[in-house]
Amino acid sequence: MRRREYRRLILEKRNAFWRIKIDSERSDPRQLWRSVSSLVSRGRAPVSMPVGADETHWFFDDKVAGVRASTDDVPPPAYTLLCVNHCTDDLSTR
Numbered sequence: 624m625r626r627r628e629y630r631r632l633i634l635e636k637r638n639a640f641w642r643i644k645i646d647s648e649r650s651d652p653r654q655l656w657r658s659v660s661s662l663v664s665r666g667r668a669p670v671s672m673p674v675g676a677d678e679t680h681w682f683f684d685d686k687v688a689g690v691r692a693s694t695d696d697v698p699p700p701a702y703t704l705l706c707v708n709h710c711t712d713d714l715s716t717r
Contacts (some may be wrong), residue, residue, distance in 0.1 A: 641662060648655040 641658075645655065646657055648658055
């Protein structure tokens with residue numbers, strides 16, 4: 624309930640801000656256009672270099688290797704041990 628109220632309040636404040644800003648810049652078309660452009664997210668600098676498949680692959684390889692190295696000495700969860708002992712049984716023999 625509080626989250627809904629918070630989101631509603633943020634939306635109201637954001638709308639009020641932009642209404643006041645646009646109303647105050649009506650006499651300056653250049654500034655008004657800049658404000659409207661920022662409102663609709665125009666004018667942002669494009670990403671300088673796109674990330675390719677190789678870079679993505681290397682990033683995740685390094686990430687996985689780091690996680691494995693940092694958790695190497697951690698014992699497996701208890702449910703894994705139970706499953707190893709009981710889940711490998713042939714269900715047809717029960």
